[in-house]
Amino acid sequence: MSKFKKDSSRAMPGVNTSSLPDIVFMLLFFFMVATTSKEVDPTVNVDSPEGSRATDLTPYKQRSEVDFLYLGKPRNPARAAEFKMGFALSLDNVVQPTADGLYNTNAVGQWKKDKFDQKPARMTAPLESVITCVKADKSAPSGLIFDIRKELQEINALTIAYAVRDNGLI
């Protein structure tokens, strides 16, 4: 009856996958170019507030002229109880211990100096102009930020940056 009789005896030809690597490589290169590497995975939760007209730190990151410190609620809930204000400062993934149950910013100065000494030789900016970027949680108290600022002032690291999430409104 039917003119197009199914020829069940013939096997399905395999799809040619020789160009699959090319496609995947293209995707790979796209992601390599379009993204920047993550800074350390912080041990504290930081939900930055929104802001606009903020400066993009990418060029500074490329020149390693910026150090990040995080201020937020500790990820580990057991740890959180140790901090009465509920906020902890994380320097390179180390939550700063605290004696009085409040918070501790005393380590900031030493941390910044160590960071500065470890910079690659191509970085020529003086300590004064190397940015210290504070990534603080929305609800973090401003008093803590000013404590960090004071520590930086003590060691003459005079450039600070307050991180915000750019909402891109123009």
Added chain:
Amino acid sequence: MAKRELQEINAGSMADIAFLLLIFFLVTTTMDKDTAFIRSIPKKVIVKDPVPVEERNILSIKANNQNQLMVRGEIFSDPNKISEFILKFYRTNERDNDPSNNFPMYSTATMSMIDAQLNKFDQQIEDAEKIGASKEMIEFFESSLKEWEKKKASLKLLGGGELREINGQAHVRIEVQQATEYSIFAKIQTEAEEALYELRNDRSMQLWGIPYSVLKRKVAQEKDKAMDEKAKLDLLEILYPTKIVEVTPKK
């Protein structure tokens, strides 16, 4: 010798390798950029008797522990309106000084005045070196000299004539309390940045037809190579300086 055909390498697993790399990059990178407000911290100095600042030169923005805002003594319910107020602060006396209002005055500098200042500081540095003045003193004179040199370059870029400058003391003062939320602090910073952007962008468009953000990006990326853009940015920053004072909250 018999000719043997070259065997092709099996490239079947190439895709697997590429996928592996792809997934690695997907996991270790982020799409969003890090953005922040860059501010400089004043050097630590001990001042015995601070110079009084005229009230008209201060634009104080306060936020208390309950995250309520106050601008120049008046309660502000809409934080989005702060930038408008800052614009008013800068623009009220920009063309003509009117001493009756409570906004900062502008001064006018001409080329000959700037040259006179440059000579004065040159002389002062010489004198200071002769009598062996302290290092801080000489540093202070040198930084003043540099400032005036910048002004000279800026006026040249403007094509001579006059340089209208806001009073050197005029500043935006951010006063927060210990428990003010960071988001409020960031909001005030955003508003200040917004206002400065508008001032500089308007002037940049008027003078050269280039948006301010374009100039800024170029200088950030190429640093010392973009000399023209750098000079233009310097001019805009002299006309509308970022003077934000962050007052440390009391314990």
